[in-house]
Amino acid sequence: MNAFSTAATGGRKKRGEGHTRREEILQAAKELFLEQGYEATTIRRIADRVGVSAPALYLYFPDKEQMMLALCDQTFGYLIERIAEIESTVSEPRERIRRFGEAYLKFGLAHPDEYKLIFLGTNIPESIRKLGHRMPTDDPTRPGIGGAIVFQRLVGILAEAEASGLKLNYPADTCAELCWMAMHGVVAALILKADFPWSNRDLLGTGMLDIVMKGIIRTD
Amino acid sequence: MNAFSTAATGGRKKRGEGHTRREEILQAAKELFLEQGYEATTIRRIADRVGVSAPALYLYFPDKEQMMLALCDQTFGYLIERIAEIESTVSEPRERIRRFGEAYLKFGLAHPDEYKLIFLGTNIPESIRKLGHRMPTDDPTRPGIGGAIVFQRLVGILAEAEASGLKLNYPADTCAELCWMAMHGVVAALILKADFPWSNRDLLGTGMLDIVMKGIIRTD
DNA sequence: GCCGTTAACTTACCATTGATAAGTTACCGA
DNA sequence: TCGGTAACTTATCAATGGTAAGTTAACGGC
Structure with a gap:
């Protein structure tokens, strides 16, 4: 084995320690994907960092794509936890919606590289990108369902808000779709074009949230 | 040469007909990019369709990326023309903004594959995707400046609207950014997830436009 | 202690990719 | 007719994701 690899982790594993x-491998792949993107990260580089030969990776993953998928699920998990926390601690409908939006924005901007990989699908194969938008009816045991879960929670929050008396300007599911599209637009733009001279980054986030809430919630 | 290639165009060109x-080559590349995506389209496949050898492509383009860029400029051109048309025929500020949004939406949905390739950067290298968001200060003679031109026109329309007396809730450039982010969010979602059971496709477009205009234009 | 099973891993290899080097063909003007 | 050169080809490159087939070593049973 290569004693000079960046993060070589000792020799052969004992039985049962695979x-x-x-x-x-996941850790090394994550680092490299974030450093260099999906395409630029080769299985050989991942293997080097781990300190094994390239074909060894195929003992644990069927292909490169599945390594990415495993990482997707991991990162979606953080956001899903955060949303559950909000749902369990905030009951006022308007506040819930706003907090959801804030959490989504904050998550995206705090993990730009991961958001880029997972929600934006930049530089990853079509087959993977699609999974970020998986439909809720898909097999939940397969990796890549996280995106749908997040969206489903937004639909749930809005439907509950309507049920508890909040008046919406559009059907609840349409509101959820509009809300997600708008907030995703902000995160995507700020991340993809990080060096663009945006007029006011904070204002874009809060402003869009204001605009969306004002637009979907009826104000008599 | 291969007499059986899909679109072979006869033999060697005469002098000066390069x-x-x-x-x-551009035509074949465009067809293949749209049919199969950027990554799946190989130099050899493009060459086959044209009816020449693969290295022949390098007589006309330095690399695969530049073929894509040339196509980007072509397609951006259609939208830029359409916007110019609106600016020259519609003078009422509110109507201009709405028409711009409608044109953007319509363009994106009418050319989903091209929008995907050009504005979304799915399956294309980072280096190309960035060009869709090029800054106006970049060298305008280089390919890929189209995205910035479209955005600049939106900024211009909003600034002129404000100058002609329209009251905005945010600075004009912030309004332009919010407007673009929201509309792009709709187009991107509808295109990337074409098979998602969206509640109401038309309502998402017009609804978002309503929400944005209501959100950025002060209604006393 | 040693031996068979098999998890963990390696070496050698494959077809395909984008791209280059170097040579060949044929058109056109002088 | 002949030199220059635009237009094009064949042969080849290193790098890629992935596979086939063999090697090493840990563990349980005897």
Whole structure:
């Protein structure tokens, strides 16, 4: 083995310890994907960083795509947890919606590289990008369902808000779609064009949230 | 040469006719990019369709990326023309803004594959995707400036609207950014997730436009 | 202690990719 | 007719994702 690899983790694993190698591969893949993007990260580079040969990766993943998918699920998890937290601590409908939007924005901007990889699908194959938009009816045991879960929670929040008396200007699911499209637009633009001289980054986030809430919630 | 290629265009060009070959290559590349995406389209497949050898393409383009860029400029051109048309025929500020949004939406949905390739940057290298968001200060003679031109026109329309007395809730450039982010969010979502059971496609377009205009234009 | 099973891993290899080097063909003007 | 050169080809490159087939070593059973 290559004693000079960046993060070589010692020699051969003992029997039954293969899963720790799997974790090491995921960690190395995540670092490299974030550093250089999906296409630029080769299985050989991942293998080098782990300290094994390239074909060894295929003992733990069927292909490069599945490594990416495993990482997708991991990162979606953080956002899903955060949303559950909001749902369990905030009950006022308007406040819930706003908090959801804020959490989504904050998550995207705090993890720009991961958002880019997972929600934006930049530089990743079509087959993976699609999974970020998986439909809720898809097999939930397969990786890549996280995006649909997040969206479903937004639909749920708006439907509950309507049920509890909040008046909406459009059907609840349409409101959810509009809300997501708008907030995603902000995050995507700020991340993809980080060096553009945006007039006012904070204002774009809060402004869009204001605009959307004002637009979907009826104000008599 | 391969007499069985899909769109072989006869033999060797006469002297001085190289530019027609260049057009043929662009046409074949466009078809293949739209059919199969950027990554899946290989130099060899493009060459096959044209009816020449693969290295012949390098007589007309320095690399695959530049073929894509040439196509980007072509397609951006259609939208830029349409916007110019609106600016020259519609004078009422509110109507101008709405028409711009409608044109943008219509363009994106009418050319989903091209929008995907050009504005969304799915399956294309980072280096190309960035060009869709080029800054207006960049060298205008280089390809890929179209995205910035479209955005600049939106900024212009809003600034002129404000100058002619329309009251905005945010600075004009912030309004332009919010407007673009929201409309792009709709187009991107409808295109990328064409098979999602969207509640109401038309309502998402007109609704977002209503929401944005209501949100950025002060209604006393 | 040693031995078979098999998890963990390696070396050698494959077809395909974008791209280059170097040579060949044929048109056109002088 | 002949030199220059635009237009094009063949042969080849290194790098890629992935596979086939063999090697090493840990563990349980005897």
